[in-house]
């Protein structure tokens with residue numbers, strides 16, 4: 436079955452950041468859905484826990500230059 440996690444995101448200041456982070460998360464192996472909320476500074480991700488994990492999702496966001504933390 437699928438798991439859900441909410442990540443706190445920092446350094447996200449415009450809609451292009453939001454789109455970039457959302458597309459990065461959505462492209463990850465095992466990610467079924469990713470929604471980034473610019474105003475709330477978070478990301479909600481639905482994922483297959485056999486294929487990825489919250490620490491891997493955090494790392495993917497950090498690798499493109501934003502702060503991320505889990506769980507929120």
Ligand code: 9UX
Pocket residue numbers: 446447448449450451452453
């Ligand atoms: Mo917008 Mo985000 O001009 O790193 S893309 S601030």
